[in-house]
Amino acid sequence: MTTLKIQLQFGGGAELLFDKIKKREVELPSLKKYFPESQKEKWTIKELLVWMKDNLLMERPELFVQGDSVRPGILVLINDADWELYGELSYEVQENDVIMFISTLHGG
Amino acid sequence: MDFISKLEKEIEELRQNLASKEQELLSIKHKMGTAEIHMDNQNGSSLEQTKALKVQFGETLPKWAIERYSRQILLPEIGVCGQEKLMQGRVLIVGAGGLGCPAAVYLAGAGVGEIGIIDYDTVDLTNIHRQFLHTEGDQNISKAESAANSLRSINSRIKVTPYNVQLDSKNALDIASKYDIILDCSDNVPTRYLLSDVSVLTKIPLISGSALKMEGQLTVYGYRADKNPSEKDTTYRGPCYRCVFPSPPPAESVGSCSANGVAGSVPGAIGALQSLEAIKYLVGQTKETLLVERLLLFDGEDMTFRTVKLRGRNLKCPICSDTPTITRLVDYEMFCNSSAQEKDLDLKILGPENRISATELADKLSEIDLEQRHLLVDVRSEPEFKMCSIDGAVNYPLDQMYRNFDDLLGEIRRCTSHVTFICRRGNDSQIAAKRVLEEIEENHRSKIKDLFGGLHAWSKNVDCNFPIY
Numbered sequence: 001m002t003t004l005k006i007q008l009q010f011g012g013g014a015e016l017l018f019d020k021i022k023k024r025e026v027e028l029p030s031l032k033k034y035f036p037e038s039q040k041e042k043w044t045i046k047e048l049l050v051w052m053k054d055n056l057l058m059e060r061p062e063l064f065v066q067g068d069s070v071r072p073g074i075l076v077l078i079n080d081a082d083w084e085l086y087g088e089l090s091y092e093v094q095e096n097d098v099i100m101f102i103s104t105l106h107g108g
Numbered sequence: 109m110d111f112i113s114k115l116e117k118e119i120e121e122l123r124q125n126l127a128s129k130e131q132e133l134l135s136i137k138h139k140m141g142t143a144e145i146h147m148d149n150q151n152g153s154s155l156e157q158t159k160a161l162k163v164q165f166g167e168t169l170p171k172w173a174i175e176r177y178s179r180q181i182l183l184p185e186i187g188v189c190g191q192e193k194l195m196q197g198r199v200l201i202v203g204a205g206g207l208g209c210p211a212a213v214y215l216a217g218a219g220v221g222e223i224g225i226i227d228y229d230t231v232d233l234t235n236i237h238r239q240f241l242h243t244e245g246d247q248n249i250s251k252a253e254s255a256a257n258s259l260r261s262i263n264s265r266i267k268v269t270p271y272n273v274q275l276d277s278k279n280a281l282d283i284a285s286k287y288d289i290i291l292d293c294s295d296n297v298p299t300r301y302l303l304s305d306v307s308v309l310t311k312i313p314l315i316s317g318s319a320l321k322m323e324g325q326l327t328v329y330g331y332r333a334d335k336n337p338s339e340k341d342t343t344y345r346g347p348c349y350r351c352v353f354p355s356p357p358p359a360e361s362v363g364s365c366s367a368n369g370v371a372g373s374v375p376g377a378i379g380a381l382q383s384l385e386a387i388k389y390l391v392g393q394t395k396e397t398l399l400v401e402r403l404l405l406f407d408g409e410d411m412t413f414r415t416v417k418l419r420g421r422n423l424k425c426p427i428c429s430d431t432p433t434i435t436r437l438v439d440y441e442m443f444c445n446s447s448a449q450e451k452d453l454d455l456k457i458l459g460p461e462n463r464i465s466a467t468e469l470a471d472k473l474s475e476i477d478l479e480q481r482h483l484l485v486d487v488r489s490e491p492e493f494k495m496c497s498i499d500g501a502v503n504y505p506l507d508q509m510y511r512n513f514d515d516l517l518g519e520i521r522r523c524t525s526h527v528t529f530i531c532r533r534g535n536d537s538q539i540a541a542k543r544v545l546e547e548i549e550e551n552h553r554s555k556i557k558d559l560f561g562g563l564h565a566w567s568k569n570v571d572c573n574f575p576i577y
Binding site: 011012013016022059062063071072073074075077080081082084085100102103104105106107108 | 203205206207208292293294295296297300317318319320321323324325352353354355356357358360361362363364365368370375403405407409414415416417418419507510
C-alpha cells in the first residue's frame with residue numbers, strides 16, 4: 001500500500017497551533033496502516049484531522065478540533081475551494097491536494 | 109516647561125480657530141456649489157440660444173464634477189453613468205479604524221454622495237499609526253467625528269454623517285436603512301454577526317474586511333441580484349456570514365490588533381479594496397466581478413493575494429433562508445460570548461497570597477542582595493519583551509511555555525528568594541503562575557507571586573518612564 005503526498009497550509013493564525021509553519025508537505029501512510037480498524041480504503045478529511053492532531057498539533061488541540069471536525073471559525077479549503085463544496089469531512093484526499101486551514105480574522 | 113505649556117495652549121487655540129474657519133468655508137462652499145450648478149445650466153442654455161452650440165455634460169453631471177472626478181470617469185467601468193450613481197450612492201462604514209479610514213478616504217475621494225461613519229471609541233495615540241484620518245490633535249475626541257472632519261476636508265461636496273455610538277441591536281436597523289451598502293470595518297466578532305444579520309434583514313449587501321498582524325481577508329456577504337437590473341438571474345442571492353460561519357469561534361481564539369499587533373499597511377490595503385468593491389457595487393457591477401462567493405486572502409508576509417471559492421447560500425441558514433428561524437436582531441455579545449468593545453480583562457485566577465502589588469515588588473527589588481536574587485518571569489511575547497522589560501527579567505512567553513517548562517521549573521526551584529510572574533496587564537501572568545503552581549512541589553509554592561495589574565500598574569505606580577502600550 002502506498003503513501004499519499006499532500007500539502008498542508010495554514011493561515012489567519014491557525015499556523016500558531018502548528019509550530020508557526022504556514023506550508024508543509026506531508027506524506028500520509030496508508031490508511032490501513034494508521035487506522036487498522038478503519039473500514040475505509042482511502043483517507044478522508046476526517047482521518048486527516050486525527051492524523052494532524054496526533055502528529056503535527058503542538059498545543060491547545062481545542063483551538064483546532066472540536067468533536068471530530070475543526071472548531072468554529074476555521075475554514076477548510078481544498079485546492080482553493082471551500083470544503084463544504086466537497087462534502088467536508090467525507091472528502092477523499094487525493095495525491096497532491098493542497099488543504100488549507102484558515103482561521104478567520106476579526107481585527108480592523 | 110511654562111514655555112512649552114504656553115505654546116501648547118496657543119497651538120490648541122489656533123487649531124480651534126482653524127476648525128471654525130474651515131467650517132465657515134465649508135458652508136460658504138456649499139451655498140456656492142448650488143449656485144455654480146445653476147450658472148452652468150444657464151450658460152449652457154444661453155450658448156445654445158446664441159450660437160446654437162450645446163455643451164453636453166452627460167445627463168446630469170455639472171462642470172465641477174466632470175473636472176473633479178475626470179480620472180475615474182475616464183474608466184469604462186465607471187464613466188459618466190457610474191459617476192452619477194456614485195454621487196447618489198450612500199455608504200455606511202462601521203468602524204473608523206485601520207480598515208474604515210482607507211475605505212472612507214477613497215469613497216470620499218470618488219465623490220460617493222453620502223458617507224455614514226460609525227465608531228463609539230475616541231482617538232488614542234496607538235491608533236494613529238494606521239488610522240490616518242485622525243491626527244495627533246484629535247486625541248481623546250470621537251473617532252467618528254474626527255474621521256468625518258477629515259473626510260469633509262477631503263471632499264466638501266459630499267454629505268458625511270458621523271455616528272458616535274456603539275452599534276447594537278437597538279440602533280443598527282435604523283441607521284443601516286438609510287444606506288445602499290455597508291462596509292464592515294469593525295474589529296470584533298459580535299459586531300460582525302450583528303452586521304451580517306442587519307444586512308440580511310435590510311437586504312443591504314455587506315462588504316466585510318478584516319486584518320490582523322500581516323494578514324487580511326475580504327469578501328461580500330448578503331448580495332442580492334434582484335437589486336441589480338444588469339443581473340441575468342435576478343433570483344440569485346449570495347451567502348451571508350452565518351452561511352459560511354454558522355457558529356462563532358471560541359473567544360480565546362480571537363486575536364486583536366492591540367494584543368497581537370498589526371502592520372498598518374495591511375488594513376490599509378484591505379480597507380482600500382473594500383472601497384473598490386463598494387464603488388463597483390454602486391456602479392452596478394454583477395456578481396461575476398464582485399467578491400461574491402469568493403474570499404480574498406492577503407498575506408503580507410510573503411506578499412501573496414489569493415482568491416478562494418466559498419460555499420453558496422445555505423438554504424437552511426437560520427436567517428437568510430426562505431424559512432428563517434431568526435427574524436429580528438438578537439444579543440450578539442451573548443451569542444458570541446464576547447464583548448463588542450475592547451475591555452481590559454481583569455481575571456482573578458490566583459488568591460491574594462500569590463499576588464503582589466507593583467509598589468511591594470519595587471520595595472523587594474530594591475533590597476539589594478545578590479545571594480537572594482529575585483526571579484522575574486516575564487510571560488509576554490518576545491517582541492513585547494524586547495520592546496520594554498523590567499531590568500533583570502527573564503522571558504518565558506506564555507504561548508510556548510510548555511516547550512521549556514522544565515527549564516523554568518528548574519530555575520524556580522533554584523531561586524531562594526521570590527519569583528514574580530509579569531505580563532502586560534496581569535492576566536496572562538496569572539495563567540502562567542497557575543500552571544507552575546500546579547506542577548511544582550509544595551515547598552516552592554509560597555515564593556511564587558504574580559504582579560497585580562502587570563506592567564501597566566508598574567508604569568503607573570513605580571516607574572513612569574516605563575511605556576504603556
